[in-house]
Amino acid sequence: MSDDRELDSSAAESTEKSDFIRTQIRADLAAGRNDGRVHTRFPPEPNGYLHIGHSKAILLNYGVAQEFGGKFNLRFDDTNPEKEETEYVNSIKRDIKWLGADWEDREFYASDYFDTLYEWAVHLISNGKAFVCSLTDEQIREYRGTVKEAGRPSPDRDRPIAESLDLFERMKNGEFEEGQYTLRAKIDMAHSNMKMRDPLLYRIRKAPHHRTGDKWNIYPFYDFAHGQSDAIEGITHSLCTLEFEVNRPLYDWFIENLPVPCKPRQIEMARLNLTYTVMSKRKLLRLVQEGLVTGWDDPRMPTISGLRRLGYTPESIRKFNDRIGVAKRDSTVDLDLLKWSIREELNLTADRVMAVLRPLKVVITNYPADQVEDIECVNNPEDESAGTRLVPFSRELYIEQDDFREEAPRKFFRLKLGSEVRLKHAYFITCDEVIKDDEGNPVELRCTYDPATRGGDSPDGRKVKGTLHWVSARHAVDAEVRLYDNLFKEPFPEEGGDYIANLNPDSLEVVTAKLEPGLADKTVGYRCQFMRLGYFCVDSVDSQPGAAVWNRTTTLRDSWAKLEARSGK
């Protein structure tokens, strides 16, 4: 049966995608543009960790290259030395590899092209298309006008070419202070597109660069670096997000006015937004810096490294991306879709094991005190080849506190005083007596079992509605289990005031759980379902040899909780 499902999904994957980007690429190919080549790139700025939104860009660029027999580059957009760090380039490379996108030997940096970019800036000056400007940042802003009023030309706009050439060289040589001069293109101060009003090309910055060190005193801006870097690498389709739509005329202007080896086409698409989280590096960075999370890889973060640590697989993220599609309209994807993509995979592949998160002791009064039985348990009902394992059963057990109510409505199928339930794979038990503490909370259940129901079926054919998971008290191993929930309590945390105020105070609950003994030696990389509770994995950071820490990747669908919540209102 699981075979059928796998066939179905692979068949679905093989259907040709027809989003607007691929449609454009096919048209370009048909028109013979760029010699019929397809070459894409992912251009991260190394100023933070990659998040799930980046996975959309990575997988799309890589996927498109694959589908059209083209190539995919990784290029770090490192034109701002003040914000960029080597730690980030390493984490970015690790995350892209993990997602399964392969840039082969094409790892590039915009900073690789600083020399060429400098030459091209000189080229523009020489052709009267750029000039050195002495306006301060404040003046530049003022001269630029507004979206509704034309700007005014800089007084330096007609500076003689030779003078600009000289000044620009001296800027490069470090003869001036930061902010003293800039290099600007000479386009049109009255242009209706603000990006075309004599945009800045270079600024003086004396900060050391993570790769070029102190070689440069001037650094190009994004607009002067990005398209040219694309062209240098032979990129044919430069995919980016919607906010760069207004930059496209400028992108094209540089391509037209510079001796570039290829003419890439910029195509813009909507970025990914997800409910119950934020997706901007700036906002994520603040969570890290203020210690609101444990780091970029905190399992609650929407970062690739956070999701990996939470238990997501590369495949689940790829499937998620296939399902959200790509389009031009602003949208926010339901977090449930992401959760569903990991449940879908783990349902088919994860072992079912037993763990009790909030233990309640059960004593089987008619079970011999010194007896221990090995109960055969199915590892994965969705996958027969996963086999079975033996789990010890004895007189004293733990069950989940939530699975017992002294009195409960008819719809409550779990253990009640005087009623019978099945312990998964083991026996039917009936609760005879509840022992409570001073506050009336149940601390121990006295139960009897029916020896004839071994394995979980009654020979007389009587049925029980509930099946509970359990662990043998004597054999159970204690473990720290981290129950993660949504980082934010609101679906749109950025709406209204400060998003920090919408953090979910219950995004992490830590419990000491009782696990079946076979889980004691599990190591990083192991994923399983704690039966009836959710999917869990061994934490890759805080686990110690012999003392795994477990993270809840996601809960199971819980129609009982839904039902109860509904009737409670």
Added chain:
RNA sequence: UGGGGCGUCGUCAAGCGGUAAGACACUAGGUUUUGGUCCUAGCAUUCGCGGGUUCGAAUCCUGCCGCCCCAACCA
């Protein structure tokens, strides 16, 4: 009182003049030794709104409305 982009189910998203795919979510049943999974059924007579063209419009034209982006020496 500028320019650019976008409006199809609660959320994503196909559709490109021939009479609204699919997924998630949700609802109702069935199966079930996980209240999980799985299965079945339901879930937009309607595509932001109004006109027009056409035998026929979500698709073409037109007017309006709404949302997003652009005035960092960020990317």
